[in-house]
Amino acid sequence: MLYLIGLGLGDATDITVKGLQAVKSCSRVYLEAYTSILTVGKEALEEYYGKQLILADRDLVEQGADEILKDADMTDVAFLVVGDPFGATTHSDLVLRAVNAGIPYKVIHNASIMNAVGCCGLQLYNFGETVSLVFWTETWRPESFYDKICKNRAAGLHTLCLLDIKVKEQSIENMMRGKKIYEPPRFMTVAQAADQLIQIIQRRREEGEELGLLTAETICSMHANVLVNANETLRQLLSCDLSAPLHSLVVTGQLHPLEVDMLRLNAEPNSLQHLHMIDSSTYMS
Amino acid sequence: MLYLIGLGLGDATDITVKGLQAVKSCSRVYLEAYTSILTVGKEALEEYYGKQLILADRDLVEQGADEILKDADMTDVAFLVVGDPFGATTHSDLVLRAVNAGIPYKVIHNASIMNAVGCCGLQLYNFGETVSLVFWTETWRPESFYDKICKNRAAGLHTLCLLDIKVKEQSIENMMRGKKIYEPPRFMTVAQAADQLIQIIQRRREEGEELGLLTAETICSMHANVLVNANETLRQLLSCDLSAPLHSLVVTGQLHPLEVDMLRLNAEPNSLQHLHMIDSSTYMS
Numbered sequence: 001m002l003y004l005i006g007l008g009l010g011d012a013t014d015i016t017v018k019g020l021q022a023v024k025s026c027s028r029v030y031l032e033a034y035t036s037i038l039t040v041g042k043e044a045l046e047e048y049y050g051k052q053l054i055l056a057d058r059d060l061v062e063q064g065a066d067e068i069l070k071d072a073d074m075t076d077v078a079f080l081v082v083g084d085p086f087g088a089t090t091h092s093d094l095v096l097r098a099v100n101a102g103i104p105y106k107v108i109h110n111a112s113i114m115n116a117v118g119c120c121g122l123q124l125y126n127f128g129e130t131v132s133l134v135f136w137t138e139t140w141r142p143e144s145f146y147d148k149i150c151k152n153r154a155a156g157l158h159t160l161c162l163l164d165i166k167v168k169e170q171s172i173e174n175m176m177r178g179k180k181i182y183e184p185p186r187f188m189t190v191a192q193a194a195d196q197l198i199q200i201i202q203r204r205r206e207e208g209e210e211l212g213l214l215t216a217e218t219i220c221s222m223h224a225n226v227l228v229n230a231n232e233t234l235r236q237l238l239s240c241d242l243s244a245p246l247h248s249l250v251v252t253g254q255l256h257p258l259e260v261d262m263l264r265l266n267a268e269p270n271s272l273q274h275l276h277m278i279d280s281s282t283y284m285s
Numbered sequence: 286m287l288y289l290i291g292l293g294l295g296d297a298t299d300i301t302v303k304g305l306q307a308v309k310s311c312s313r314v315y316l317e318a319y320t321s322i323l324t325v326g327k328e329a330l331e332e333y334y335g336k337q338l339i340l341a342d343r344d345l346v347e348q349g350a351d352e353i354l355k356d357a358d359m360t361d362v363a364f365l366v367v368g369d370p371f372g373a374t375t376h377s378d379l380v381l382r383a384v385n386a387g388i389p390y391k392v393i394h395n396a397s398i399m400n401a402v403g404c405c406g407l408q409l410y411n412f413g414e415t416v417s418l419v420f421w422t423e424t425w426r427p428e429s430f431y432d433k434i435c436k437n438r439a440a441g442l443h444t445l446c447l448l449d450i451k452v453k454e455q456s457i458e459n460m461m462r463g464k465k466i467y468e469p470p471r472f473m474t475v476a477q478a479a480d481q482l483i484q485i486i487q488r489r490r491e492e493g494e495e496l497g498l499l500t501a502e503t504i505c506s507m508h509a510n511v512l513v514n515a516n517e518t519l520r521q522l523l524s525c526d527l528s529a530p531l532h533s534l535v536v537t538g539q540l541h542p543l544e545v546d547m548l549r550l551n552a553e554p555n556s557l558q559h560l561h562m563i564d565s566s567t568y569m570s
Contacts, residue, residue: 010303013302013303016302017302086404092543096547109404115397116371116394121380124371127415128414129411129412131410151440265380
């Protein structure tokens, strides 16, 4: 049996009881380690489970799936994923390979950022399409996420922005030389995300292009590991300094009075006036 | 401390280890019992936790919040919610009351239908706005969910349809007489959901109104407790007979080849041809 087990979003104890029982019964346990991270590392999980973990990087999952699935028709193998196994990153490819090899599989769900973000008090059924913000390079500065956010806002919907993660990435130079030397991991902060969004707004304004409904004064909700959250305008986020990764960002759409009350609970003092303005006018900042 | 604890979507062991520890430490434990249900009942949970549970129906949560929060500044109180506490139904009101009363609160997340639905292989970031399908009555037959599904499909997006739950509902007669007599609980099945959607399509066609992008041949994915799922056309769903509640339904948008492969894993024989058509033509049925 192949178990795909979600670890949730906090520490070692955020695994479900069912998931923990499965981990303990498996002969091999892989930890997917390139699309997300917990607040604790591999060693803390190993100690908690009483099991050795095998780190599964992108190479292993994408090219070494046979190794992961080896003998899984006769023994139990666990594949651990931060959040939910079918959350932001799905592992459909591994499932399809298992099925084709005649190996049964079982999914043990857990919270992922796709639902836990609701803790900021914004209603999940008022969210539109989720977007991904990628690190810009000198030559690649996509703006499609800005347009998607504006489209959601035009429909009154909030937008969850997943922020880029670069783990075990090679520099172009090392890649071209075939050297398996990896850059240090990078996790996009909300400040970096706000900076890219505001640069798009500025560029479009300067070049006379049409602007969407996302401005520097739009109220946003920012999260670090879904444990800390604070609500400010996009402009204020530029100077925000949240703790350790992972960060995520929600751009609000039309706000219900109850949503405004919830946002106020964690509002930065400077943005209270913006939330107050929402309250007294249109519910659309 | 007020703990809001998600129970996940399966049985008693789908609670997280962190959640279970919190339950065991609380002096009072409430089970929210009107927006969702597990595959096991209150008694099974009580046995598993070794704790008595207090059923919290809508009346208690909406009008008796003071009772739930009583002494929670000095003792620990748990409020258990099927899925995630901020999933499809949020409990913002209870949180706001706690904060206003100076009671700290902590959320322990878990899977909810909003993310676990990804197990069917459809990518969560390709979902648009979630819709709720309500039971029609003789005089109230809203159609807004149909338009939202069509809007999502026009943007290539999938739609999660939450199906209506009626627990402790009074008949209009009993309500007018002030009798606290409740109707038996009702859970909308995917067959009932498909029937309402197809009635909308037929009515609009007969009355010459504009039809959206959802037709009887659109591929849908249906779920019972996120444990069983099957993929068929909307028309085929009419005669489907899934096991116990809760059911949910996903109307597909534009399908990626990997999504088609995943849908095939659980496709009903009769709908394989439709999935094959998708594969060989436009990826938009």
